[in-house]
Amino acid sequence: MKKFVSVSDSVKWVGVVDQDMKKFHGEELSIPSGTTYNSYLIRDEKIALVDTVIHAFGEQWLELLKEEIDLNKIDYIIMNHNEPDHSGALVQLMKEIPDTPIYCTQMGKEIIEAYYGRSYNFNIVKTGDKLSLGKNEITFVEMKMLHWPDSMMSYLNGENILFSNDAFGQHYGANGLFNDMVDQNTLEYECLKYYACILTPFSKILEKKLEEVISLGLPIDVICPSHGVIWRDNPMQIVEKYSKWCRSYKEDVVVIAYDTMWESTKKMAESIADGIREVKPEYEIILTNSAKNSENDIVTDMFRASAILFGSSTINNGILPSMAALIEGVKGVNFQDKKVAAFGSYGWNGKSLAVLNEELSKTKMTLVNEGLKVKWNLNSATREECMVFGRDFAVKL
Structure with missing residues (x-):
């Protein structure tokens, strides 16, 4: 000692x-x-x-x-x-x-x-x-x-x-x-x-x-x-x-947190980030995989953020476990005065987006749109759709 x-x-x-x-x-x-x-x-x-x-x-x-x-x-x-x-x-x-x-x-x-x-x-x-x-x-x-x-x-x-x-x-x-x-x-x-x-x-x-x-x-x-x-x-x-x-602290930071099964949701996150960057080049954009990084470190980045995007593939009738845990952690710390949206990929029922929106609606953060979902893998059209989503989100910052 x-x-x-x-x-x-x-x-x-x-x-x-x-x-x-x-x-x-x-x-x-x-x-x-x-x-x-x-x-x-x-x-x-x-x-x-x-x-x-x-x-x-x-x-x-x-x-x-x-x-x-x-x-x-x-x-x-x-x-x-x-x-x-x-x-x-x-x-x-x-x-x-x-x-x-x-x-x-x-x-x-x-x-x-x-x-x-x-x-x-x-x-x-x-x-x-x-x-x-x-x-x-x-x-x-x-x-x-x-x-x-x-x-x-x-x-x-x-x-x-x-x-x-x-x-x-x-x-x-x-x-x-x-x-x-x-x-x-x-x-x-x-x-x-x-x-x-x-x-x-x-x-x-x-x-x-x-x-x-x-x-x-x-x-x-x-x-x-x-x-x-x-x-x-x-x-x-x-x-x-x-x-x-203690006074609704935030910086020019956007956090894009996601979990992914076969990289489709990850690709969405990357394209959304490209779209945000076109409109807000001065912002720091943090992409983070909720399954591979400490929840506490992600929450710390989110504390600094003006806006947060949550993404998950659909699994069965819901979202991936790491994303569920992250959102529960975010609800616990009671973030306020931040703009949020959801996104995710799917193969057949696409319920992850609805689950994400429902959970985010329980927070005191501002859900700015209905989110975005993409079926199967990204192609040139859906990649552009993700970039447009990112641009539209950035306009609201």
Whole structure:
């Protein structure tokens, strides 16, 4: 395990870097760069531990933590969020120091009790409540539904450090740990992916919460999230990105996602792309096979997009499984203010287009036309038909 690292005069990162983890939330989220489980130790006249780590690393983490500090000297435990990747080692910790007060929201208490079947010395906090550590104090800010109902942030005045939990984080198991010590392209992408795949459904809530946090006038010199890097170099850059991303964010991007059986739907996608490109040469057009690429990476591209096309061959009476899963994922993140259309090839009943249109009609995106279907393989006439479809779609962007 990585040795613990100082963040400031009074704060030390006491977490875990897990570069081997490649899937998260069960098998739902792909995280090729690994992740971290960030826990923080604050030393003042009183000592506070902010969050724990996932259960799988609990024993190793506790051994290192004991080398860092006599556990009995920890005065407070602050649990900003109690999803098992943050609270998994809490039970192991509390076996060592069972009477230590735990500061969390009311829902945080309920979640700990429900997950672990135990009750502790809970101290329930809400936005604006403070906890004195001596020279400095902690201010609590509830972040309900960002992205769980128990979530909150904790702000350490004096050091001007925001412990933001899942907000402003990313799944990046970087050994460098700080934002100025890692590959910037990877960092930028993983931040965008984290937002697109996890926080997009809560954008309206986040917009209001960011305004609330900013209105508090708290100077922020460091942001310490619970996953990924610590923001010490221009930490407000990630806050500024969130402020853009939560407001119906989109770029001049069109994503054409498809699955295909015998390449006909793929050929349709390529010809549609050619048609769009003729009308909108300035747009970035991303063609992606939903069966061969990570759903999460496709959704991340779609987050950036102004418009999306979904294509599938007909199989039996429906669409191909990867496309069905992708659309379900898109419905889950609740994309809005994007223009969409469907297309697909078929051999006899051609039902894929109707299924795609029906599923897209259940979203809050704008279905701009009835879509296009082609029987069997493309020829010169149907290829031109696809290009015309692409041109017509581009006019509506």
